[in-house]
Amino acid sequence: MSDVTWDEIRSLRADFLNLQLTETANKLSERNCVELIGLLVKEGLLNVIYTTDGKDIITEQRLIREILDEIYANEGRINIVDLAQHLKIDLSYIESKVGDVCKEDPTLQFILGQFISAEYTSHLVEEINDMLVERGLISFSELIRQYDLPTEYLNSIVTNRIIASSLHNIKFESGTLYTDNYVRLQQNILIGYLEAAFLPVRVSEIIKNTRINENLIQ
Structure with a gap:
């Protein structure tokens, strides 16, 4: 994979981001996924977050979406400690995305550790x-x-x-x-x-x- 061009890397990055939303049968193998993710992260073209159990990864964009979904699923109110446990994401990552989440939905307030x-x-x-x-x-x-x-x-x-x-x-x-x-x-x-x-x-x-x-x- 060392001879991959920048255009190919960007194309692979786009494919990976879309991969989470597709359910087609022609998905990359696990080995290829690991290789691809490692390359994209190394080149600084992709930021991923590992779950606390180490079994899954999630992009920063997807994490924001997951946080919003959890807020709505909990009737519009949830504290970030519970949020981190539900999503199996380290609390520090949740805290770092507070501003992005509120920007995505300007009607949200973040008050003393709670999204409301x-x-x-x-x-x-x-x-x-x-x-x-x-x-x-x-x-x-x-x-x-x-x-x-x-x-x-x-x-x-x-x-x-x-x-x-x-x-x-x-x-x-x-x-x-x-x-x-x-x-x-x-x-x-x-x-x-x-x-x-x-x-x-x-x-x-x-x-x-x-x-x-x-x-x-x-």
């Missing part, structure tokens, strides 16, 4: 809105525990996507999200309790007997 898609964010907004309509009140700490998301990202979602665009007059105070309807309901319960009381009552007794939110009384 625009679709995932939209679904998250809908889910939190539905919870608020149903329950009236949710603590921010509960959202962090439930979704295991970075605080800064979640705070941005709450501020810019939920409060700013909500039709239910949602407020965010003292680490708690709540709707106007919830406040009115709590007020009605409190008024009803106080009107029924014949003697002065302690705040602690009101909270215990009505189970209304303590922050709203204060």
